[in-house]
Amino acid sequence: MKETPESQVKDPGLDDAVKKLTPEKIQRAVQRVLTKECAARLKVYVDTCAHCGLCAEACHTYLSRDKDPMFSPVAKVKNTLWELVKRKGNVDGEAIRHMARIAFTECGACRRCSMYCPFGIDIAYLIMVVRRICSLLGVVPQYLQDTTNSHAATNNQMWVHQDEWIDTLQWQEEEAQFEIPTCRIPLEKEGADVMYSVIAPEPKILAQLLGNMAQIFTVVGEDWTMPATDGWDNSNMAMYSGDFEIMGRVERLHWETAARLKVKKIVMGECGHAFRGAVYDGPRWLGWQFPPIPMVHAIEYYYDLLKSGRIKVREKYKEHVTVQDPCNIVRGRGLGDKLRYVINALCENFTDVHPRYEHNYCCMAGGGTINCGPPWKRSRMVSNKVKAEQLKATGADIIITPCHNCHSGIEDIIGFYKLGMHVKFISEIMVEVMEIPEELKA
């Protein structure tokens, strides 16, 4: 196998794990997934692919690496799944390590390529099948596996304990009260109109976002609540590590928590993969066609607030902004128009990106790639060259990223490519520019 910078990366989650594999174990896992867990899609996609390579140009990793043939979407499938199907799982540990590297660190499962393949072959799904096999074999990048372990042990992604969770909410409630003295973060309020749910990095490292949201809810007079128990975290890295049992458990608890609180709908914070897990992957694993309770992404919620005039803008944001269309809510929910409506309502100086909407480039952070951690960061950055160029071309100072993965991923890109830009969530801008009614003011 050709030596590349990527093949030199050390990751005990892969390197040590493959040493424990035996041919029988590998074959058993492959057979289980290929024959029991997958059916029509896998077979038809493998049979249909015309080997035409028309999907290549869709992939930011391929484009960023000067069209390296190994990074075209179809090549990634050829080097992993085709191989497993052809050999009926008769491959060695080294091959599995190689496949795990491709599936976890070189594909963001962004599905852009499905829009370029004439047959609409779902490459991201095929890559997820490979991840599933790797996960059953215990071959998962260590950092990513750690987040899955956290989901398994604490029901959230970042080992947040219940007391820390409640404590953080109370702290942010107090912070928000400096702006709006009557601001509350109502916990466990049964029958509220809205349950607000966030991903674990919010209480862990970006707590001010919770305070921002408390202010917004207070200004619009929303009847809202948050759970004090487990089930508040809607992030789901198990979905990306291939541990679908844990993935299903996390999603079930999240929905059951909303059901227990008898809320009318869930509004979820600015995150893309969490939306995907809660609305698509989770329910399907659990055997539900659609989620049991309506769920809207923050963008949709903000859109409604601005459109109906429940939020009024005091003075538009002056900085020059551009936007990141997060794959999981724009390609994955068609929120591109609402996102732009919100930005134009809040900001004065907006330059759009190109390509945009469904065709936007993935930030290569979602899909679990950023969670593969520091060992793989350089490779991820190299795969991000077109993304950096796309953002730079806007000449903006601020990149609005209504997704946690995009937010962290683009922060990395800004640093690596020295773009001198900044990333912001919509809520950060909204609290800055919204009108706070006199009677609420401190």
Place this chain on the structure above:
Amino acid sequence: MYEFSRGPLVWIAFSVLFAGSIYRIVSTIILAKKDKVIWPYMKWGFSLRSLWHWIVPFGALNMRMRPAFTIISFTFHICLLLTPLLTLGHVALWKESWGVSWWSLPNTLSVMMTIIVICTALIFILRRIADPTVRLISSVSDFILVLLVAAPFVTGLMAHYQIFDYDMVIIIHMWTGAIWLGMIPFTRIAHMLYFPLTRAYMGCEFGYVRSAKDW
């Protein structure tokens, strides 16, 4: 030999084509039931919307990004499907055997379309060799398949211009044509059968489930 090729062989080829295609499609549809996340999300409107965008030339962004390839690919596929159906010689044979008849192409047009099929097939082969991205994912079978698809067109042209021994060429023409037809359900040419299915499914995943476009 001629009699066999003219009679039973055609029957065999078409039976294999139809039975094989029905088998492949039906078994896929049944298999799709096992893959529980397909049927509940299928909707006619979104399926047809997606198919429309991918059947019309330049209907999808990827086609607009590579205009030359789009034109080549569409002319190849159109000529490939229409020429055998509408060539005067073929229509005459249908009439002779079944008494049914339909409009046929003027001879020069048939010849031109045949040449187009051969040339575009050559371009596909060259592309497979010259473009490193496509070369990497190509297997020997991909080359053989293009040759196989082009073979009846080459022999048809040879027969038309009476190159070599007409009697032999026409028999080879019939055999390659028959093999080509019979191979459709069992090789990568089956993409022709699967295209509506995979496209419709993706159209629904994007359109119905995710309110997004897939072109």
